Amino acid sequence: MSAVELSKLNPEERHKLVSLPVNGQGLKTLLEAGMIWLKTNQQTVNRLNVFPVPDGDTGTNMVLTMQAAFDEIETSGMENIGNMAHAVARGALMGARGNSGVILSQIWRGFARALDDEPVMDVVLLSKALTEAKETAYKGVVKPVEGTILTVIKDIATQAEVSAQRTTVFTDVLADIVQAAEASVERTPDLLPILKQAGVVDSGGKGLLFIFEGMLRFLNGDALDKAVTEALPLSEMDLEDAMETVEPGQDYEVVIDFTPHQTFKLEDYYDDLSKIGSSIQVGEGDGIYRMHIHVPLENRYDPIDHTMKLGTIQKVMMENLVAQMDERKNNKNPKLNLAQVQPGETAVVAVSPGAGLSRIFASLGVAAIVQGGQTMNPSIKEILAAFENLPTDKVIILPNNKNIIMAAKEAASMTVKQVAVIPTISVPQGLSAMFRLIPDAEFEENVELMNEAIHDVETGEITVATRTVEIDDVQVEKGQVIALHNGKLVTSTTSIETACEELLIAAETSDYERITLFYGEDMKQSQMNNLVDKIRSIYPDHEIEVHEGGQPHYQLIIAIE
Amino acid sequence: MSETEKKHNELGSILIQKDAIASVARQSTLQSYGVVGLAPKNLIENIRQLFKKDAKYGVDIDFDHDGLLIDLYIMVEYGTRIKSITNSIINSVKYNVERTVGLPVRRINVHVRGLRISNMD
Numbered sequence: 001m002s003a004v005e006l007s008k009l010n011p012e013e014r015h016k017l018v019s020l021p022v023n024g025q026g027l028k029t030l031l032e033a034g035m036i037w038l039k040t041n042q043q044t045v046n047r048l049n050v051f052p053v054p055d056g057d058t059g060t061n062m063v064l065t066m067q068a069a070f071d072e073i074e075t076s077g078m079e080n081i082g083n084m085a086h087a088v089a090r091g092a093l094m095g096a097r098g099n100s101g102v103i104l105s106q107i108w109r110g111f112a113r114a115l116d117d118e119p120v121m122d123v124v125l126l127s128k129a130l131t132e133a134k135e136t137a138y139k140g141v142v143k144p145v146e147g148t149i150l151t152v153i154k155d156i157a158t159q160a161e162v163s164a165q166r167t168t169v170f171t172d173v174l175a176d177i178v179q180a181a182e183a184s185v186e187r188t189p190d191l192l193p194i195l196k197q198a199g200v201v202d203s204g205g206k207g208l209l210f211i212f213e214g215m216l217r218f219l220n221g222d223a224l225d226k227a228v229t230e231a232l233p234l235s236e237m238d239l240e241d242a243m244e245t246v247e248p249g250q251d252y253e254v255v256i257d258f259t260p261h262q263t264f265k266l267e268d269y270y271d272d273l274s275k276i277g278s279s280i281q282v283g284e285g286d287g288i289y290r291m292h293i294h295v296p297l298e299n300r301y302d303p304i305d306h307t308m309k310l311g312t313i314q315k316v317m318m319e320n321l322v323a324q325m326d327e328r329k330n331n332k333n334p335k336l337n338l339a340q341v342q343p344g345e346t347a348v349v350a351v352s353p354g355a356g357l358s359r360i361f362a363s364l365g366v367a368a369i370v371q372g373g374q375t376m377n378p379s380i381k382e383i384l385a386a387f388e389n390l391p392t393d394k395v396i397i398l399p400n401n402k403n404i405i406m407a408a409k410e411a412a413s414m415t416v417k418q419v420a421v422i423p424t425i426s427v428p429q430g431l432s433a434m435f436r437l438i439p440d441a442e443f444e445e446n447v448e449l450m451n452e453a454i455h456d457v458e459t460g461e462i463t464v465a466t467r468t469v470e471i472d473d474v475q476v477e478k479g480q481v482i483a484l485h486n487g488k489l490v491t492s493t494t495s496i497e498t499a500c501e502e503l504l505i506a507a508e509t510s511d512y513e514r515i516t517l518f519y520g521e522d523m524k525q526s527q528m529n530n531l532v533d534k535i536r537s538i539y540p541d542h543e544i545e546v547h548e549g550g551q552p553h554y555q556l557i558i559a560i561e
Numbered sequence: 562m563s564e565t566e567k568k569h570n571e572l573g574s575i576l577i578q579k580d581a582i583a584s585v586a587r588q589s590t591l592q593s594y595g596v597v598g599l600a601p602k603n604l605i606e607n608i609r610q611l612f613k614k615d616a617k618y619g620v621d622i623d624f625d626h627d628g629l630l631i632d633l634y635i636m637v638e639y640g641t642r643i644k645s646i647t648n649s650i651i652n653s654v655k656y657n658v659e660r661t662v663g664l665p666v667r668r669i670n671v672h673v674r675g676l677r678i679s680n681m682d
Contacts, residue, residue, distance in 0.1 A: 093640065093641070093642055094642070096641070096642040096645045097645055098645060098648075098649065099593070099594050099645075099649040099653075101642075101645060102594055102595055102641055102642055102645045102646055102649070103594055105641070105642065106638075106640075106641060109640055113680060136680065139597075139638060139679050139680075140594055140595050140597070140638045140641055141591075141592070141593070141594045141595065141596065141597070141638075142591045142596060142597055142598060143588075143591045143592045145592055540627075540628065540665045541665065
C-alpha cells in the first residue's frame, strides 16, 4: 500500500489489519507503516549527517534496508509472528545498507530471535523482543559509541520493560516507547560531542524513532504521508538568506504574521504552501506564527487568502523581489571593516579590483581601499585621496597591478607624507605583502619585509582573450580562455579547467604547499566546486582555499605559495 | 622505515610513526559497527601478541608518495552484512586517519579473517 492509501484507512480498518495481540500479518502492517513514515521523513534524517563520509545518507540507507526487509514479506501470508519476524530479519540482513542499515538489521535479528515459534506477540513479548534486539545490536561492536542508534534502542528496550509491567494495552506501550525514543534522540548530542558541535541529533537514532512512531501513528489513526515539520523559533528564521536565493518566476516575497485557530495543523499548512510557492519558512514564538514564502506575481495574494482561513492575520509584508534584487546589484557598496590606524603607525592602501578582494584586504589590516584593476586604472588623485586623510604620515601603497605602479609613485611624490610603493603587480603579491605587515613596527622594516614577501608567491590569472593575437609564442584566438603565470602567457585553450591545470603545471605547483583561488564575478559557485574537486584530485597534498574575489574580467586569480 | 614524513617547512620537519597512524586506524576500526575484533596478520604476529601488546596488531601501514596504504585484519560478527560493514570501515578509517594525521589515504584493504558466532538463528 502507498503512504496515501495507508493514511486513508479509518481506525476500524486499521485495527482489522493489526489485530491484537499482534500476529504475523499485523507485524507486516506495522512494519510497513514504520517504513512509510521513515520514507516520508527521509530527508529530515538525511539532513542530520555530520560526517562527510561517502557512506550515503543515513535516511536513505535506513529506508533501503527497511524496504528490503518489507520486500521479503510483502506477499507472505504467514500468520505466525515468529516466522514473519525471521523473514523480516533475513530481508534486512540481505539488504542492509550503510552503518545504520547494518545496525537496523541486527535489531530485527534480535527481535526475531526472541519471537522464535511464537504465534502472537503481546506487550510482555514485545518488551522481551526489544531487549533481545538491543543485546544483539550491542554485540555487533567491540567499542559501542553512545549517542547513536545503539543508545536509542537501549532506551527503547528499557522503557518497554517498564511499560509492559504497567499495562497490557499494546498502543500504550508503543506510545511510551516512542516517547522514550524521542527523549533519547534529544539526548544524543550530550553523549556524542561531534553531534553537539554540528548542532544536530543522531541521524540513525532519529530514523529508528520514525520507524516506531510510524507504527504508533498508524494505530492512532494519524496520516503517514506528510512529513513532520517543526516551526522554527522566530529568531532562527533566516529571511536575509532566503532573499539571496530567488528562484526564477518567484517574484514576490510574502511574510505573514498570524495567530492560528485551535485546529491549525502545521504539516497541512506546509503542504498547502508548497503548492503555492517556494522558500517556505514558518517560525513560531509566543503563540504568533510568522510565515515566509516566495511566490510568482499572479499568486501573490494566495498565501494571504489561505492563511486567513486558518487563523487571524496580524500583519502582512509583501515585497517585489526582482526590484529589490536589482537595487542590491546596483548598490555594490559593501561595508568594509578597514583597519583604524593610530598616528605614527604604518597605514596600507591597497588597490583592489573586486568587492570580495577588498574584504580580504580589509581583514588583513588594510586602512584604505582604492577600487581599480586591469581595465579601470585609478587616477593619481583617487590614490592620493585614499591616504591623505588617514591619521598617520606613514603610508605604504600596494598597486597590485603593473599599470598602476606608476600612478601610485606619482601619488607618493605629491604628498608631504612618507610614502612607499611596494611594486606588487598582482593581487596575490599584494596579499602576500599584507601578511608581513606589523602595524606598530618601524616603517622601514615593514617596507623591507613587504618587498621581500612579493617574491614568495606565484601568481596565476585566468581570463578570456578579447582579441586574436600571438604573444609569448602562444597563438590566441578571440574568446579563448587564457592563463597567465606571473603576467606571462602560458596557454590558450577552450575551458577554464584546462587553463587552470596547465597554469598550475607551469607554476611548478608541486613545489609549493598552498593554492588559493579568488573567483571573479562571472564564475558560478557550482563551476568553482567542480574546478576545486579537480584541482584537489591532482594536488591532494596541497591546501586549497577558495574565496570570492568579485573581480571583473578575470575568472580566477590564483595564488600559489 | 618506520617513520613517514609529513611536511617540512623552513623551521623543521614533522615525522609521524607508523605506530601512531596504526593506532588511529585501529581505534576507528574497532568503533565501526560489525567489527568484533582485530586478527593477527600472520602466525608470528599471533605469537608475539601473547607477550607484548602491539599498536600495529591487525593493522598494517605502508606508504608511497601518493599516500598511505592501510591493511586491516578483522573479525566480524556472524549474521551481519559483510559488504556493508567493510564499506563503512573503509569510509570511517579513511576519514579519521586523514583528519587526524593529515596525510592522504590512498588505499585501504580490509581482510575479514573470521566470523564470531554469538548466536545461531
